[in-house]
Amino acid sequence: MFLHARPYMEPTEMRPFEILLAEDSQADVELIREALLEHGIPCSLKVISDGTRAIEFLNKIDTDPKAPALDLLLLDMRLPGSDGDEVLSRLRATERYAQTPVIMMTGLSSASHKEGAVQHNATTYFEKPSTLEEFMRIGAIIRRVLEQSGGRTAERAKCKGAT
């Protein structure tokens, strides 16, 4: 990690946010890590670079009561293996993570991708920009989404209590 963390967000609980990033571009993964650091979001980032494996992972944590909670899914629309659409619909079909917020990411403005995102009830949509400054805005978006789903922090505490 080549960015210095400047935490402005204090986790309300004693653990960082659990974020799953489904993204095949290593360059973008690094940029997202940069944005998370820049916005001081304490998190544990799990990266999966393949749609099929992302679905397998969701299946596994859904059936495993010991699995950690999932606070956010950062989902690229174009993934090798299963597409982003499929990953999203699998998530919505899980018992435990159906309400998990999702930020859909896409390379280029595309009406069909936006439609797919809306259809599967993505929380928000992020079109990857081509300047550094614009790209870093994803951090602010992640922050806002996590804050808005704050109602579920109690659940996160409960889960922790159970483990």
Add this chain to the structure above:
Amino acid sequence: MTGDLAAFLIPFISAADSPETAFAELMDAVPVAIYMTDAYGRLTYFNRAAVKLSGRTPEIGTDKWCVTWKIYLADGTPLPHDQCPMALALKGEDVQAGLECMAERPDGTRFWFTPYPAVLRDGAGRITGGINVLIDITDRKNAQMRATEQFRAIVETTPECVKIIAADGTLLFMNPPGLEMIGPLSAEAAIGKSIYDVIAAKDRERFREFNEMVCGGTKGSLQFEIVGSKGKRHEMETHAAPLRYADGTIVHVAVTHDITGRKRAERESLLLSAIVDSSDDAIISKDLDGVVTSWNKSAERLFGYTAEEAIGQTVAKLLIPNDRQEEEPNILARLRRGERVDHFETVRRRKDGSLLDISLTISPIRNDQGKIIGASKIARDITEHKRIQRQLVESEARFRQLADSMPQIVWTAGPDGHLDYYNERWYEYTGCDRSDFSDASWERILHPDDLQKTRDTWYAAVESKEPYTIEYRFWDRKENRWRWFMGRALPVCDAGKNVVKWLGTSTDIDEQKCVEDQLRHANADLEQFAFSASHDLQEPLRSIKIYSELLVKRHSDKLQGEALQYISFLRGGATRMEALVRDLLMYTQATKFDEPAETADANEVLKAALANLGGAIVGSRAQVTSDGLPLLPVNATHLQQLFQNLIGNAIKYCSPERVPTVHVRAKQQNGFWVFSVADNGIGIDPAYKENIFGLFKRLHNSDEYAGTGIGLAICKRIVDRYHGRIWVESEPGRGSTFRFTLPV
């Protein structure tokens, strides 16, 4: 005078000594019956003629003269002996002179006579006897009675009405045919009534005057109408004469006949001759020797001979050309057999020698016994018809020649949709039977999936008389596969807009169809490729840009001036390439909208385009103006791209010497909207005005003016899609005007 004769004889007979005297001999020689009686009527003398007349020799002094006879008056009533003229005379009474009586002899034979009795008186004037001369009138009476009987027989047997009318109109007599005409009525119902009642009101006064004229002693004739007792009208013609009775009264005797039929025949004949005269066809009648007996006006016009010239001449001599002389005997022979000649097309000669195409219809004419006595002949001038027919045959031949030389299948059908012709190509392609024009002939080779649609289209067209174009597949028997054809059918109409023919073609469009399909697929593939490619190309560019930024941001301390410059080239290249990819994507999508064009308000579209160009306009301080723009049936996005590219260019290629101005306007011309976007920029060298619309075509390097060379190509692609045109007019250094056309 006969009575006087008897009176004259009396002194002679009285003076005679006996009947045997010479005088008596003389008396016997007189051919008139003479007898004498005493005062009681007993016979005292009779001559030989009296014996002959009475049929017996009576006894003198005993027999009364007429006791043995039965005597009748002229009207048939018996006359008792004591009422006989002789008996009355002996009683001293006056006797009617000239009484006609009939006597029946003991043997039954009858005779007519007229008695002329006279009485003999003594000196004291007492009647001592009588003398009677009987004139035998049997012969005259018989003749008279025969005449009466004959008259009666004639009156009763004539079919005409025979009537006698009094001067006041009273019907005195009418025979049964007459009663039949006015009635039918019985004699009792008619006789004694006024004849005026049966005369039609319109003729009644005329008839009254006529009756009075005849009863005044003048003969005459009259036509009038009667209304029978059942209301039936008859037209009558009467020939009347006065009849003077012995008492001096004059009555009206008339023979009247019903001329209703004759009148109708006359009218029909007039009508018929009017028709014959007004006909456009020559109507001629001729006898069985071919001699013309009548010749109407059109015959005069058609053949040039007047009726006077033609009647009496033979048809053969007048009209038939030398090389057709054998026709007339054939025609005459057929007529004699009672046959009709219908629409026989031949050639006849006019008076001036020119020839004429005619159609003849000849029918035998029979007399009232059914015997054929001649023929009526209707000749119609078909010169024009023949000419048209020849032209038709020629044009038909030309059509077939043309149709056979065509690469398409050609067919024709009647107005009702029944096929009647296929060209050679059809038989080559299908191997179909040359006599088969049924629907099955084409349905058999039609693709089952196209059958219903093709049938429906064809029958609907026959119904609506509208042309159509349709695509279907026919079985190719040589290649064992279906081939696509385009079928077209066109109704051929006459002047009255009635379909006289259907003309159809089937064109093999199989290759075209394949190429179209391939092209469509290729286009779709290309679009998909361009879309995916531009997406995928964007990704690495984005990374190059962001990471070169990040490199400068995080590691500027480790980078030398040259390295920084290289990184800026790297970023510039990536940015340009990004724009290229973006514009290329727009180019491939420029014509992607397949939905029917809605109506776009060009004013609104222009506003949206200017909003998108906002930054560039503000930066250049350009003034963009427009006249009122129209509503037009194009996709708003397309129009916006046009405005955006052209106005964007106008601003981009502005002259550094002046404030850029752009003016947009539209006017209608030749069924299109012609839009113009005029600027006061640097202008375009006319040498390039054609190829600036090519893809990636740029006139300036990116250092002078940034650009991808795709904007105008997008414009052209959009305008092409609407079958419009785009061009530029420019004066280098002064400005350019881009114009494009779009549908109204």
